[in-house]
Amino acid sequence: MGSRTPLYDAHVEAGAKMVDFHGWDMPLNYGSQIEEHHAVRRSCGMFDVSHMTIVDVAGQQAQAFLRYLLVNDVAKLKTEGKAQYTSMLNEQGGVIDDLIVYHFSDTSYRLVVNSATRERDLGWIEKVAADFDVTINERDDMAMIAVQGPESEAKLKAVLSSEDFATIEGMKPFLGKQVGDLFIATTGYTGEKGYEIIVPADQVNDLWKQLLAADVAPCGLGARDTLRLEAGMNLYGQDMDESVTPLESNMGWSVAFEPTDRDFIGRQALEQQKQAGHHKLVGLVMEDKGVLRHGLKVIVDGGEGVITSGTFSPSLGFSIAMARVPANVGDTAQVEMRKKQVTVKVVKPAFVRNGQSVL
């Protein structure tokens, strides 16, 4: 038996098909995962993401510590609650994990990291933190629900007190705010407007029930995967891991090379790779029948690559994928499918945003 979130019984009660996800028993779907996908693109859906790891970092050297640990520069964060997408690397530039950091003050931050890499992440954070005046506090007393979709704000209005709702009404993307016992952030993993809500574990079932009563559709890992892939968002362990760098993973935009005097772990390796050249992560589109899948070989002008994530896109009605290929890739690629070679289009790795195709 795997670890269970406080919402395990609620999932089973809702008829979820439970599967193992990196040691956690999580819902794959509650019925049709394609309908769950459409609920998020067209109205509102919610995900139990309590398996993710929340780490609070506090202390005199919190900012200095995170400027060294993370590839993006937390010194850019000035507003209370501002969030930043970033990652932490090993000395060779390999991605240990990608994460979101929230800035409360220069001495207080919150990290939300993946569940798949929990032990290694915590070990690494503790190890690097040993040289800084900071305290590291894993918040396993907290659970987390992602509420995503164009009607998310209206749904939160239905479940929050008018006073609480007023504090987050119209909140810009990538901000987090403490609202009573809830920490509500305008972040997500779907390419839609929405929220990620950190809630004390003993209150999460009440919140889930209230959202259900407000007609928010429970959505499982299946829909989460098709939504994030349409949005061009990476999945750790699939699109990147310790064997590749952010530059090879469409995450170069989140690496702050400026200011040049900021040292961060992996910086030297990234600078060398930038000079030498490297593979890149691109999007693939196949309008023929069939589904591009993880692990399939991709042949491009510059050589060979591999599909890191592939799926059927419910919003577009055909298959999309992310692939790591040589940098001098052209506009098309060949994929070795079941018993045939198929020509696919090469695009930027983003397919759907806010319910609309961006191809």
Place this chain on the structure above:
Amino acid sequence: MSNIPADLKYASTHEWVRDEGDGTFTIGITEHAQDLLGDMVFVELPEVGDKVSVGDDVAVAESVKAASDIYAPISGEVIAINEDLEDAPENVNNDPYGDGWLFRIKAEDSGELGNLLDADAYEASIDED
């Protein structure tokens, strides 16, 4: 528990076969199979007129999760295919024994039917999985 109609025959590879009483047999995949595969997104069917033998891979059911070969449970000629699945592959999920049928075969030798499983034997075979 999975729905396994008693009036059908089954292959261990999860196809069902309905005797239409006129020497033709309708074929689909079981409720258990569609449940394992998840939401169907494409169904590739044989062509009308194709001659098939028992065990040939004649169709592909592709779901969000995986592509799965469908094998001919009896030999003969394909005389009809379910063209509605082109636009509504979800019929295989929603009604696997009805609107989700795949193709119909005019049997060469209806004696082959004796090699297939009845509902109890099919149920026993999936309980072992």
